[in-house]
Amino acid sequence: MRLMTHSPRSPRPALNRDFEQRPFWWTTMPALPDRGGRQLPDTVDVVVVGGGYTGVAAGRKLALQGARTVVLEAQTLGWGASTRNGGIAHPGFKWGPGTLRKRYGPELARALYAETVQAAELVAGLIRDQGIDAELRYNGYLELAWAPSHAAAFPGEAAGYTELGSPARAIPRAELRAEVGTDAYHGGLAVDAGGVLHPAKWFAGLVGLAERAGAELHEGVRVKALRRQADGRFVVETDRGAILAGQVLVATNGYTNGAAPAMRRRVIPIGSYMIATEPLPEDLARELSPTGRAYFDTRNFLSYWHVSADHRVLFGGRVSFFPTWVARTARLLHRRMLDVHPQLADARIEYAWGGKVALTMDRMPHIGRLGGVMYALGYSGTGLVMATWLGTRAAEWMGGGEAPALSQLRFPIVPAPYEGRPWFLPIVGEFFRAQDRLAVRGAGGGSARA
Ligand SMILES: Cc1cc2nc3c(=O)[nH]c(=O)nc-3n(C[C@H](O)[C@H](O)[C@H](O)COP(=O)(O)OP(=O)(O)OC[C@H]3O[C@@H](n4cnc5c(N)ncnc54)[C@H](O)[C@@H]3O)c2cc1C
Numbered sequence: 001m002r003l004m005t006h007s008p009r010s011p012r013p014a015l016n017r018d019f020e021q022r023p024f025w026w027t028t029m030p031a032l033p034d035r036g037g038r039q040l041p042d043t044v045d046v047v048v049v050g051g052g053y054t055g056v057a058a059g060r061k062l063a064l065q066g067a068r069t070v071v072l073e074a075q076t077l078g079w080g081a082s083t084r085n086g087g088i089a090h091p092g093f094k095w096g097p098g099t100l101r102k103r104y105g106p107e108l109a110r111a112l113y114a115e116t117v118q119a120a121e122l123v124a125g126l127i128r129d130q131g132i133d134a135e136l137r138y139n140g141y142l143e144l145a146w147a148p149s150h151a152a153a154f155p156g157e158a159a160g161y162t163e164l165g166s167p168a169r170a171i172p173r174a175e176l177r178a179e180v181g182t183d184a185y186h187g188g189l190a191v192d193a194g195g196v197l198h199p200a201k202w203f204a205g206l207v208g209l210a211e212r213a214g215a216e217l218h219e220g221v222r223v224k225a226l227r228r229q230a231d232g233r234f235v236v237e238t239d240r241g242a243i244l245a246g247q248v249l250v251a252t253n254g255y256t257n258g259a260a261p262a263m264r265r266r267v268i269p270i271g272s273y274m275i276a277t278e279p280l281p282e283d284l285a286r287e288l289s290p291t292g293r294a295y296f297d298t299r300n301f302l303s304y305w306h307v308s309a310d311h312r313v314l315f316g317g318r319v320s321f322f323p324t325w326v327a328r329t330a331r332l333l334h335r336r337m338l339d340v341h342p343q344l345a346d347a348r349i350e351y352a353w354g355g356k357v358a359l360t361m362d363r364m365p366h367i368g369r370l371g372g373v374m375y376a377l378g379y380s381g382t383g384l385v386m387a388t389w390l391g392t393r394a395a396e397w398m399g400g401g402e403a404p405a406l407s408q409l410r411f412p413i414v415p416a417p418y419e420g421r422p423w424f425l426p427i428v429g430e431f432f433r434a435q436d437r438l439a440v441r442g443a444g445g446g447s448a449r450a
Contacts, residue, residue: 097160
């Protein structure tokens with residue numbers, strides 16, 4: 001690879017066309033045994049719908065608690081967002097400490113944030129204690145200000161995070177280069193908590209833990225409907241027959257469908273997309289990421305990225321609220337990546353892919369029961385550690401343990417009638433885009449970060 005600096009006046013280099021349209025992570029994920037076609041039981045204690053982090057973590061914990069549990073995955077285990085994501089594993093929500101306190105009061109805000117710290121520790125603890133090779137590097141993360149007003153809020157946010165136990169500091173624009181190889185942002189918020197990992201290797205490790213604990217994992221089984229009987233048990237109708245279950249957990253996040261209509265009314269499935277460069281020379285990788293943090297910015301149409309263990313830039317973003325295709329999103333992401341890191345003008349893109357996240361109206365994850373059915377979903381794009389955590393906490397709650405703090409939040413309905421196809425997304429997208437533009441001009445606009 002020849003290095004070249006792309007100046008804003010020179011035309012942007014075109015994206016090479018020979019990239020593969022599949023997640024880079026899948027190329028280095030340990031092969032999982034085929035779990036399709038296994039015989040399904042007639043009766044179990046718990047059926048878990050969805051085989052991503054949430055479902056598999058719940059299956060593991062339920063089995064450890066002694067419950068006969070089946071996890072049913074319509075495709076293959078991990079086929080959803082859990083093996084496609086950006087690998088950024090950090091505590092916290094979309095909202096910073098100030099907004100959390102304003103919305104929920106100091107006590108609940110503290111309890112909510114504490115759960116996310118525990119979530120990041122749970123994932124790191126399992127990886128370290130169980131000897132899972134998941135390329136875990138907890139070097140913290142850096143949030144980057146898309147607009148001057150966002151940077152102005154960082155000192156207050158830093159104090160808030162520090163007070164909550166995650167040491168943080170605001171980085172002025174002039175000092176950003178010590179943290180990230182770009183001049184594209186107005187300032188940074190460095191938080192020394194969490195970091196990055198290989199999401200698919202972590203998922204494969206979690207599957208191993210669940211199976212060793214005794215959870216029964218099934219692939220290629222689509223749940224079609226859930227019916228509650230007079231005795232309180234559930235008939236779980238699948239495309240391979242019915243299962244009688246004492247309890248049910250819906251763990252389908254961005255892929256939630258008609259099998260769980262009450263949950264579908266509360267989440268908006270939306271695409272998030274990624275590209276992966278070829279491995280970069282070591283000195284360039286160090287220039288881009290001197291401290292090895294995870295990065296994301298404060299836009300509604302956010303970008304997020306990090307440098308992987310093998311020195312690739314893994315660059316993702318929410319580039320479209322319209323139905324779209326990977327070849328197009330790869331072009332948009334490539335352009336964005338060069339705006340942030342012109343040093344990558346000659347770096348080839350080797351992989352491009354997408355997956356679905358689940359936005360909620362309050363951008364918070366949710367756990368609770370609707371019609372007796374337990375759910376844990378709505379991670380709004382930050383579910384890597386929270387999905388493992390809420391799957392585990394849902395299992396504990398179903399087994400008679402304490403309810404998590406997040407269960408105190410009301411789970412708002414999406415205020416637009418829709419059955420499956422969220423027709424209103426382009427309108428929401430235009431609204432967010434306008435907010436991003438206004439923020440840069442200093443005329444308001446939040447950092448709501450969809
Ligand atoms: C491109 C991308 C980048 C991301 N980056 C990050 C990041 O850097 N950091 C972060 O914290 N989060 C990130 N996320 C979000 C994170 O990946 C998710 O929040 C998390 O994986 C959710 O896990 P889950 O198990 O709840 O859902 P999923 O992993 O999506 O699994 C849900 C599963 O349910 C199955 N299913 C649906 N309906 C049925 C049915 N009726 N019957 C049986 N099975 C069914 C689906 O097939 C799917 O496999 C990203 C997501 C994407 C798409």
